Amino acid sequence: MAGIKEVASRAGLSVATVSRALSGKSNVSSRSRRLAQEAARELGFVPSYHASSLASGRNHNIGLVVPSVQRWYFSSVLEGVSETLLDAGYDLTLYNVGEQPEHRSSILNDFLLRKRLDAVIAVALVLSEEEIGQLLAVHRPIVAIGGALRGASTIRIDDERLAMLATRHLIGLGHTRIAHVTGDAALNRDFKLPQLRQKGFTTAMAAAGLTLRQEWQATADFTIQGAYAAGRGLLGTSAERPTAVFAASDEMAVGVMLAARDFGLQVPQDLSVVGIDGHELAETFGLTTVSQDPRGQGRLAAATALALLDNPSGNPDGGPAADGARDQEYPTEFVIRNSTAVPPDTSARRG
């Protein structure tokens, strides 16, 4: 319950000096600083952040907007952001948009505008121009991860290119009958990521002169269980089977691998599977994948936001952008494990 006044009187100093001493400002004698700190400790003084924020305009609070908190990518980003903010002494206010559209609009219209946030980190948020306008209207740094946002600093991976990479890997091994598991309609409404990866797939296939078969384009909800069902549909057919599957996420790739086992298909002998993500499961199941590091992306996003706060102009040391918005591509790594191999019967069919 002790306020800064009590601390001041106990330390025999003025309120102003105590405030300066405790917040590490200059122009305080070491003796006063010690006195203030001792008194504060003895009284168990913790500054009221409301009063502090009101007076100083700094909130020590950053907002994170995520579409979901269950999916691996998002919870990993969240973890990275949380870690960095905790270290910096910042609070993290979480807005989980979820499925309900009214949550979405109330977050954008009310919550984000309440001047409680120093900055906003938006993960994979697809916004209309109007919504972007609302967001920018708060005049706070905005950092976007996994999807560019006009006017915001962006941290991203090149989903399309990575999808091409993964697909080319299969093509390079000699596969021609390649299936793709992408996000389903519900997901694609809100994220462009599945479409980007699908586009990369399509482009790579076209470049290799391979035909896309409609029946080999499956959709699922980016979960193991969803892709397992999709995989059963894809592989359980009596018609011709694909010899390789490119799944738009590692979890979905694992789902496909599990479905394959159900039909007695060996991976990679009978079926090659490749994913994208770098999920922990990928290592366990020997999945070839393009590994990204969402936790690291989260850390970088938080660090970027913090840097923008220190330096609102956004030009720390002669960086490229003058308006504070910069675009960073986060490094990824193609990890070849043993879920991909040359197609079965290559010699018999081709030789």
Add this chain to the structure above:
Amino acid sequence: MAGIKEVASRAGLSVATVSRALSGKSNVSSRSRRLAQEAARELGFVPSYHASSLASGRNHNIGLVVPSVQRWYFSSVLEGVSETLLDAGYDLTLYNVGEQPEHRSSILNDFLLRKRLDAVIAVALVLSEEEIGQLLAVHRPIVAIGGALRGASTIRIDDERLAMLATRHLIGLGHTRIAHVTGDAALNRDFKLPQLRQKGFTTAMAAAGLTLRQEWQATADFTIQGAYAAGRGLLGTSAERPTAVFAASDEMAVGVMLAARDFGLQVPQDLSVVGIDGHELAETFGLTTVSQDPRGQGRLAAATALALLDNPSGNPDGGPAADGARDQEYPTEFVIRNSTAVPPDTSARRG
């Protein structure tokens, strides 16, 4: 940028009346209310929550402390809490304790004390008496989920009883060689849940006069991949194999099922597997489990916290506890699917 003053002058009202009008208080004529709302809308006025909180003492902000954000249980709880708070117009400040002990202590010592939170929801937090003291020192409602906390309202499931239930189910089917996969040392340090479930298992085994074999007590980190490795150790042995496995979580149960497949063991013909949780994967893989609903628990926890704010005494309508701390057991459901069956060769061995 508009403040309440601008709104007041535009509406031709006093600041006081505008404040009352916009926050839905009584003693405002409908005309003044309309005038205030119109002016506010026209100016795009959003109240500063710092000023508001400072003046009123209400923060509209609830803190959630979780040990991790990656595990299914925690992210599900988080989702439920977030949902309910969003509907109530409350902000959610997330503290992800994670692995680092210094984060743990800074959360308890600094973050939670900054008077920014109206209430705290703690998930599966094991605290020392001293730490509990610190928490209670904030004099805010505290709600605990998944682990009791002295002095806090608690929402929990009876992990020990549920584990007994699951084990008894296997015993009832005729199994005698039952293995258990529990949490590993690192996890058990911070959570008592694995131990509780293990204890339920042990008790049920003892009650049935069955011996516990040390080599059939495996540990993993509550992930699919961890339990997969543990399962390979458990089942890949040349020594006698268990005929049933009780895994302390559904994800671990799935890991064990996957390991079983590697050795050509059919579930449930060769091996019965039972879990606890009600994870989405359980349905896909036909896993018998005790289903809890962490999302619902999260919703309930948030609702409980909000109720305590409206009624600090904690006696909404003659409830049991007088000090505001009540203990609610959340309902669970035993779901029998097809991962459990009578042990193999029962007739041959026993008949």
Add this chain to the structure above:
DNA sequence: TTAATGGATGGAAGCGTTTTCATTAAACGC
């Protein structure tokens, strides 16, 4: 008609900090 009641209103006093500004004391250069 007068007194009493009660709803609507505005002025102003907080809420607990930070920060500006003026002041004082000390250190410095010449």
Add this chain to the structure above:
DNA sequence: GCGTTTAATGAAAACGCTTCCATCCATTAA
């Protein structure tokens, strides 16, 4: 030794709301 920086300090003014309190006016009761 004197004027001039410079560091340290405290008084007081924000910060932008909420809410207490006093006031006013329109009712209703007596």
